[in-house]
Amino acid sequence: MSHVVECAYTGSVCVTKENVAELLVAADRFLMSYLVNGCCHFLESQLAPESSIDIFTLTQNFKSCSKLHTKTKRYILKHFEDVLRLSKDFLELSSEHLVEFFGCDELSVKHEEMVFEAILCWIYHAPEERKMYMATLLPKVRLGLMAANYFTGKIKLNPLVMENESCISFVSNATEALFDCSIREPSTLILRKQLTRPRFPPAILLAIGGWSGSSPTSEIECFDIRVNRWEDVNKVNGRPIAYHGSVVLDGSIYCIGGFDSISYFNTVWKFNPLTQIWHEVANMFEQRCYVSVAVLDGLIYAIGGHNGHTRLNTAERFDPPRNQWTRIASMAELRSDASATTLHGKVYICGGFSGQLCLLTAESYNPQTNQWSLIAPMMNARSGLGIIAYGDLVYAVGGYDGNNRLQTVEAYNPRTNHWRDVAPMIHQRSNFGIEVMDDQMFVVGGFDGSSTCSNVECYDKETSRWNEMRNMVKRRSALSLCVLSGLPEVTQYAADRD
Known part of the structure; x- marks a missing residue:
């Protein structure tokens, strides 16, 4: 609160890693747009693979930070491989956020296998609470962009997939769509298109x-x-x-x-x-x-x-x-x-x-x-x-x-x-x-x-x-x-x- 008062009187305040989260909450509460902008500017300067998810989750609750929130999401999508490797916060994301990221064409991954590996990593962090989400997350993986041996060996035989009826049904339909070229039913062709839809390139x-x-x-x-x-x-x-x-x-x-x-x-x-x-x-x-x-x-x-x-x-x-x-x-x-x-x-x-x-x-x-x-x-x-x-x-x-x-x-x-x-x-x-x-x-x-x-x-x-x-x-x-x-x-x- 002392920083908020200081900003009200002087028009400036020292924003740091330690105080930016609380300052942003206070600035938004008291409609201090100058201080909100200062916090957003500081957070943007700190945008990196290690910090991006923390900034993404912090700014999602403030309409005044919508531009930074959108920019941070783009950053995560573009640098996803580095974020996955360096950010400890990835494992704390909600299932809704994973669905949001993995469903994007803009997600930048060299190989689709990495998306499935990221899902496994997230689930195994808290398996009992999270294994149920495999049925929600698996359809966001572009299975048709994977190597065939990875799909048949790592996806179809994965324990988390095999013990979930919804996953088994999805994989079965995906297998028919990808490998049976004689099928021409509209629903199967639509599924094949979804499974093989390329993501956008990073460059x-x-x-x-x-x-x-x-x-x-x-x-x-x-x-x-x-x-x-x-x-x-x-x-x-x-x-x-x-x-x-x-x-x-x-x-x-x-x-x-x-x-x-x-x-x-x-x-x-x-x-x-x-x-x-x-x-x-x-x-x-x-x-x-x-x-x-x-x-x-x-x-x-x-x-x-x-x-x-x-x-x-x-x-x-x-x-x-x-x-x-x-x-x-x-x-x-x-x-x-x-x-x-x-x-x-x-x-x-x-x-x-x-x-x-x-x-x-x-x-x-x-x-x-x-x-x-x-x-x-x-x-x-x-x-x-x-x-x-x-x-x-x-x-x-x-x-x-x-x-x-x-x-x-x-x-x-x-x-x-x-x-x-x-x-x-x-x-x-x-x-x-x-x-x-x-x-x-x-x-x-x-x-x-x-x-x-x-x-x-x-x-x-x-x-x-x-x-x-x-x-x-x-x-x-x-x-x-x-x-x-x-x-x-x-x-x-x-x-x-x-």
């Missing part, structure tokens, strides 16, 4: 522009990993563009430099994924086609490229809040058709074309000293390659060595300054898009030596295997990829679940 992969056929394209496609499907989205401001770079920063996409078969651009366009509107921001100092781009500490780096006359070793960086480009130190080598990424506070750029040779050299930039330093050269010369930070390594993928398009992949360890071979791609390619999403490395499109391609494959560092994914709708090389995550409304970009 969307965008393929922007590129060279398609004999000319650049302005089209954008987005990839929904949960259904392995590409969808058309928008156009790059109506302008065909290729050999450009794109990055995501603070929820916006920046499309940098490039070439439209006539002009070499120094322009930069910013895309708002919520409104799907493009607008131009400050131009770079130099025109840059075949540019390498990266993001580090809230700044966008544009490195090397070709200005229509010569290859470049210059670099510059963009500060979005100031809408300003600043020149930085030049590289040791002229590079176009290179690729860049960031890892452990440094920018890495590898390979490319000097105007005479395909390069195997690589450099790192330290923003603290404004210096480029040569690092160990790659094992293969690579122009039109893809460079990406994945785990604690920098991967160099594909490209052109002066004679052939490459399937080979190598990885650089900054701690040892050493490159090593990695499993080769399924397809040879250069001038493709590369990104990491869902803890997998994606390569998209490119040129295979004879034609522009639309094929897509992804690499899993845990299994050291490449897997083919659904092809893009449009064949394209010289495209750029970026990943959109944290969208409040992912349905704008995801495939239609209905």
Whole structure:
């Protein structure tokens, strides 16, 4: 109460972890909107996997906290795997809350098996009181998205399922719906649809522009990993563009430099994924086609490229809040058709074309000293390659060595300054898009030596295997990829679940 009085007289109060719950109750009781907002602002700043459920349950009782409550629910759905692993409060949720979470398309899980394991964990925390809820919770699991052996071995034979008549009936109907393709009764088909309805992805992969056929394209496609499907989205401001770079920063996409078969651009366009509107921001100092781009500490780096006359070793960086480009130190080598990424506070750029040779050299930039330093050269010369930070390594993928398009992949360890071979791609390619999403490395499109391609494959560092994914709708090389995550409304970009 002393804090409430203090706030009434001074307009400020110190909100802490220890007093925020009681302050919120008092502020709501006395209709002190300023103090309610202060408590909500503090709670939002504390949002993390460990604390999210506590904040969710605290704010559910206050209409004045409805925005924070909704935001916290989205956070839990998006980070569910981390919440399940780190939050002790998960085991104290009500069955109604579990039904609410597990019934959502937005629940982010790599494997549906995790949802069933979470139910078991919750029930076994207080088995005698909670085992009856299996019949309520099991229908919220998308059984058709599980591996068949898990469904038949772990679901059908689970003691909590076998001793509950409602569960036995549900599993029996689910088995018929999933495995008997001859059934065509409407009720069974509806059940099959419910059991196999994909959840929404935590992130969307965008393929922007590129060279398609004999000319650049302005089209954008987005990839929904949960259904392995590409969808058309928008156009790059109506302008065909290729050999450009794109990055995501603070929820916006920046499309940098490039070439439209006539002009070499120094322009930069910013895309708002919520409104799907493009607008131009400050131009770079130099025109840059075949540019390498990266993001580090809230700044966008544009490195090397070709200005229509010569290859470049210059670099510059963009500060979005100031809408300003600043020149930085030049590289040791002229590079176009290179690729860049960031890892452990440094920018890495590898390979490319000097105007005479395909390069195997690589450099790192330290923003603290404004210096480029040569690092160990790659094992293969690579122009039109893809460079990406994945785990604690920098991967160099594909490209052109002066004679052939490459399937080979190598990885650089900054701690040892050493490159090593990695499993080769399924397809040879250069001038493709590369990104990491869902803890997998994606390569998209490119040129295979004879034609522009639309094929897509992804690499899993845990299994050291490449897997083919659904092809893009449009064949394209010289495209750029970026990943959109944290969208409040992912349905704008995801495939239609209905």
